[in-house]
Every structure is written in structure tokens, then in C-alpha cells.
Amino acid sequence: MRAVELFAGAGGMSLGLKGAGFEVVAAYDSWQGAVDVYRANLGGYVRQADLKDIFAIGPTLAALAPDLIVGGPPCQDFSAAGERIEGERAGLTRAFAMLVCIARPKWFLMENVPLATRSQAWADARAMLVKAGYGLTETKLNASFYGVPQDRKRLFVIGRLGEADGFLESALAAARSCQPMTVRDMLGNALGNAFYVHPRMPGKRGVWSTAEPAPTMRGSSRRPMPGSYQPHPADAALVEAGAFYTRPYYEGRGVRTLDEPAPSVIRTTRERPRPKYLANPHPADPVPATAAAVLTQEQVSRIQGFPTGWDWSAAAVRDVDQMIANAVPAPMAEAIGGVILAREAGESIPEIQGRFGEWLRRSRGFSKQAIRNAKSRVNRARRLLGGRTFADAAAELAALDTAEAFAALPTGTRSDLRAALRLYREWQAEPKRGRKVEAVPPAGVKAVAA
Ligand SMILES: C[S@@+](CC[C@H](N)C(=O)[O-])C[C@H]1O[C@@H](n2cnc3c(N)ncnc32)[C@H](O)[C@@H]1O
Structure with a gap:
């Protein structure tokens, strides 16, 4: 299936969809830095464009005739961390829907924060998509069950022309792992989504994620992982500390052990604990914040599903933190893409659910x-x-x-x-009783950072 990505950022979503087997033929973002990173890693087809200008982009999209349009329009206007006043950025969710309606691909996939479902922008976008004939699956998924060690809950809306609503829900649930992935899994001790290739020299990396290209295999590569295996030195401080600090949301916990997923990655995730936090630590911190490791940008990038070796050099360090935080983790996009491809190929059917x-x-x-x-x-x-x-x-x-x-x-x-x-x-x-409604903080609640 041929896909076009709107609001492509640094390419997390595209990377995952490619991994699933999609051919991504075009991608757009207005941020030149993100376009440069995308181009360096994924392909020269990406273009800088302001997607507000639907007159300019609509005909191009229609001519491309993709099977899938995918995109994560900006979420700041809906996000629990922002003011939640719907402005121009919220309007881009409407622009996404309008562009889908113009090009009318068989499928679309949209990602956003769960609070988007409470917005007028999504209500308008949804009405347009329904009117255009899309059946919708609107679901909140947690990334830690889809291949990354991160407790990141996001709204995914999948539309397919002519379907009944909810058509993909059971297939997405079936693609979920039984256990959430932990940071230790990522580091390789449990080899969750990783595999071991015997390193050529001591001190070189032996554990590789399945989401990245494998190293060159040699005769000696197939040896079992020795019990004494040491992680790559870049991760040694983290492994040794056994816990890490991430700047909390609200008054949440700052310190986590390696045996948990990380909290949702934000631009400031790898900030050192501030004096205010140190003076008033969270009571459930497993170790004092001073004893916990502070994640490196490379580790945050991996927690967000980017493979080791992803080339960020085209952007400024501070911008990279934002691009990482913006991304859809590639393994998660790959899992969702796989579910879409399987349904398109007639290889899966919706489960009979309920009573x-x-x-x-x-x-x-x-x-x-x-x-x-x-x-x-x-x-x-x-x-x-x-x-x-x-x-x-x-x-x-x-x-x-x-x-x-x-x-x-x-x-x-x-x-x-x-x-x-x-x-x-x-x-x-028949009307059903007892449908679970997700709890979301009430409008107007602001984030309190440490
Ligand atoms: C949530 S991020 C998308 C991240 C992407 N899905 C990924 O996996 O890396 C939203 C993106 O929308 C882009 N954006 C914001 N306003 C835009 C506009 N008017 N036109 C095009 N892109 C825009 C931002 O630069 C940002 O990269």
C-alpha cells in the first residue's frame, strides 16, 4: 500500500509504517529542521510545506492517489501540558480531515493526544470524515504494549471507506503484547524486542533492537549471550544506577527503575532534577533522585523507538529533544501498520465482542x-x-x-x-450498557512541572 504522511516530523511514524511494509511516497512538514532529519534518515521525497494551505496541497495529494494518508497534527492546543485553548494548531486537525476528504484514500490513520476527542476541532474533523464515508476506529493505545518502554497513551483514529465503526478495535487489541515493555527490556537484559549478536570486540554493542538494521553477521555472531555480558558503555551508567530520573508531569513521580516503562517522553524528559524536586521528592521514588541516572538524548531517542544510529545531526540539540517528544514510536506505528495491512489483505477479521x-x-x-x-x-x-x-x-x-x-x-x-x-x-x-469511558483530566487543568 502506498502511504503519504502529513505532519511527518522527524519520521517516527514513517519509519514504523515502512517497517510494516508500506511504501511511503510523500511526506510533508512545515519545520525545516524536521524535514532535514527526515530526509537524512528516510528519503528525499519529504517536502517542507505549510499544510494550512489546503488549496496548494489538496490537488497534489489527490494526484498522488495514496491508499493511506497518515498524520499526527499538532496536539499542543489539546494537550494536558498546554493551555487547552483551541487556536490555529487545533485547526490543523480540521486541515488533516479536509485533505483526507479531498484525496479520499481507502484508509487514513491519525494520531493525537487522548484529550483531542474532547475538542471542537476533532468534532468538526470527525463529522467531515464520517460524511465522506469513513467508518472509524477511535482507540487509545499505550505504547508500552506496542514495542517501546514508554507509558505513552495516545489516541489513534483509523478510518476505512465504507466500514462500520470499531472495525479494527479487536485486531489492534490482539496486536498488544501481554506485558508492558520495560527500559531493561530495551537495554537488552530481557531481550524483549531485541536480539543478541556476539560483538566482534569487547566493549562493542551486542544487543540490537528488532526495529533497526542488524549488524553484519559473521560466523561467530551466533554464539549465545554470555551471562557476564556487559551492556554497551553508553548505557553502563544507567544500568549501574538501576533507576533514572525524568522530569515529571504535574506532581508525578520523577524516579523509575529499569523494570518499568519510562513515562511519556516530553521535550524536557532528560532535564536534571531541579532543587525544587530534590527538596520535595515524590514519596514513591524507588531511590533518591540524586542516585538515579539522567537519560542521555540517545537513550530518550531509543525509548521513543528510534533506532541507535538515527542521524539527528541536521538539527540543533534542543530541537532534537522536541522532535523526539513529538514522534510516534516507530515500533508502535509498525504494529498498527501491520494490523492495517493484514486487514487489507483479508488476513484478519473483527472478533465477535461482548455478550x-x-x-x-x-x-x-x-x-x-x-x-x-x-x-x-x-x-x-x-x-x-x-x-x-x-x-x-x-x-x-x-x-x-x-x-x-x-x-x-x-x-x-x-x-x-x-x-x-x-x-x-x-x-x-441494541443499545449496550456499561461501556467504559476513559478518565481524562477536566478542561483547564494545567501541568505542574517540578
Ligand atoms: C506531533 S508532530 C508529528 C510527529 C510525527 N508523526 C513523527 O512520528 O515524528 C507534529 C508536526 O506538525 C508539524 N506542523 C505544525 N504546523 C504545521 C503546518 N502548518 N504545516 C505542516 N506541518 C506542521 C510540526 O512541525 C511537527 O513536526
Whole structure:
């Protein structure tokens, strides 16, 4: 699938999507420094552009005819760390939606802070996207379950033309790891998302992330990791301290052990503890902040999913901190991209969620066996539909009728599958009780940094 990225920053999202198998054919950002870093690492196709100017960019996008438009419009106007007054930057979320509506790709993917869902800008953008025919999956995902050691919760909205809302939710949940990734995993001790290649010389790196190119393999590379393996000297201080300090949000905890994910990376993550924090440390700090390591920019970059060796030299050090904080961690983008590609290829179907079986028993008097049959027929119909869901029930049945493999089935089987799908839709149409609503701080709450 061909993808175009808007608000591409230094390229975290593009890196991940490429890793998943997308061909990224164009990328845009207004910040020249970010464009330079993107170009140095990912490709010369990136362009500096102000995406407010939808008259200029709209026709170009339509001509590119991508299968996916992806983007993380600026979040400062929605972010818990900002004033939360919707200004020009919030307007760029509308610009993103307008550009999607102009180019009408089959798919889009948008990333933002969870608070964006409370904004007028997203309400407007959402209305445009729905009107243009996109079914939406709006979900909050935690990066620590998608390949990076960071407790970073972000809103992802995935749209596909013609789908029923929520169509990708179960597939995204299935791509989640069982355990959150910790900083120690990243450093290689637990080899979570990393592998060991015997270093050529003592003191050279032996542990590599699966998100980066592997070193050259030699005959001796396949030796098992020795128990005495020492981490690369650049990480030695961190490993030795066993804990690290990051500037907290609000009055949160500043010190974490290596056996936890890091908190969400922000521009000031690697600041040293200030006297105010040292005088009034968080009661749950596992060690005093003075005994904890302060992360290097390279470590923060890795915690944000950038591979070792990512070339930041095109930008000023302070700007790099901002670009890192802005990024979608590449392993997370790769996982989401993989879920999209699998669905596009018809390799996954949405799971039957909730209490469909219970409803069949209560309202239709189905036996256990009849419930099992109904569920397996829904799944079979979904597979015949290539994993597609449909906003419209009649369109779903019509699509099933035109599926070649369906037409080849005996008449009785076909009517069983149709009946099961109808029942499932009936159940879906019923109002559900007890849907979980995410807790977010009330509007107007400001961040209190240490
Ligand atoms: C949240 S960051 C996106 C980061 C990116 N998704 C990544 O993974 O690295 C938002 C980006 O929007 C860019 N931006 C802000 N205003 C813009 C505008 N008017 N036109 C284009 N890009 C803009 C910023 O420079 C920033 O790089």
C-alpha cells in the first residue's frame, strides 16, 4: 500500500509504517529542521510545506492517489501540558480531515493526544470524515504494549471507506503484547524486542533492537549471550544506577527503575532534577533522585523507538529533544501498520465482542451448540467478506452474495450464514450498557512541572 504522511516530523511514524511494509511516497512538514532529519534518515521525497494551505496541497495529494494518508497534527492546543485553548494548531486537525476528504484514500490513520476527542476541532474533523464515508476506529493505545518502554497513551483514529465503526478495535487489541515493555527490556537484559549478536570486540554493542538494521553477521555472531555480558558503555551508567530520573508531569513521580516503562517522553524528559524536586521528592521514588541516572538524548531517542544510529545531526540539540517528544514510536506505528495491512489483505477479521452469545440465549432461546454455530457462521461470513465490516447491513449482505466463494456454497449453508449475520447486526444495533469511558483530566487543568 502506498502511504503519504502529513505532519511527518522527524519520521517516527514513517519509519514504523515502512517497517510494516508500506511504501511511503510523500511526506510533508512545515519545520525545516524536521524535514532535514527526515530526509537524512528516510528519503528525499519529504517536502517542507505549510499544510494550512489546503488549496496548494489538496490537488497534489489527490494526484498522488495514496491508499493511506497518515498524520499526527499538532496536539499542543489539546494537550494536558498546554493551555487547552483551541487556536490555529487545533485547526490543523480540521486541515488533516479536509485533505483526507479531498484525496479520499481507502484508509487514513491519525494520531493525537487522548484529550483531542474532547475538542471542537476533532468534532468538526470527525463529522467531515464520517460524511465522506469513513467508518472509524477511535482507540487509545499505550505504547508500552506496542514495542517501546514508554507509558505513552495516545489516541489513534483509523478510518476505512465504507466500514462500520470499531472495525479494527479487536485486531489492534490482539496486536498488544501481554506485558508492558520495560527500559531493561530495551537495554537488552530481557531481550524483549531485541536480539543478541556476539560483538566482534569487547566493549562493542551486542544487543540490537528488532526495529533497526542488524549488524553484519559473521560466523561467530551466533554464539549465545554470555551471562557476564556487559551492556554497551553508553548505557553502563544507567544500568549501574538501576533507576533514572525524568522530569515529571504535574506532581508525578520523577524516579523509575529499569523494570518499568519510562513515562511519556516530553521535550524536557532528560532535564536534571531541579532543587525544587530534590527538596520535595515524590514519596514513591524507588531511590533518591540524586542516585538515579539522567537519560542521555540517545537513550530518550531509543525509548521513543528510534533506532541507535538515527542521524539527528541536521538539527540543533534542543530541537532534537522536541522532535523526539513529538514522534510516534516507530515500533508502535509498525504494529498498527501491520494490523492495517493484514486487514487489507483479508488476513484478519473483527472478533465477535461482548455478550452476543448471552443475548442469543436470552432473547432467542438458543442452546449452547446453537450459539457456537451462530458465532462460527458469523466468523465464516466475515472471512468470506475479507474481514470487511459494513456501515450498512444491506450492503453487507449484498457484498456477501457477490463473493465468489460464497456463491459456490450449498443453498442451506448460504442461508445459515446470512441468518447469522442478520442476528449479529440485530444484536449490535441494541443499545449496550456499561461501556467504559476513559478518565481524562477536566478542561483547564494545567501541568505542574517540578
Ligand atoms: C506531533 S508532530 C508529528 C510527529 C510525527 N508523526 C513523527 O512520528 O515524528 C507534529 C508536526 O506538525 C508539524 N506542523 C505544525 N504546523 C504545521 C503546518 N502548518 N504545516 C505542516 N506541518 C506542521 C510540526 O512541525 C511537527 O513536526
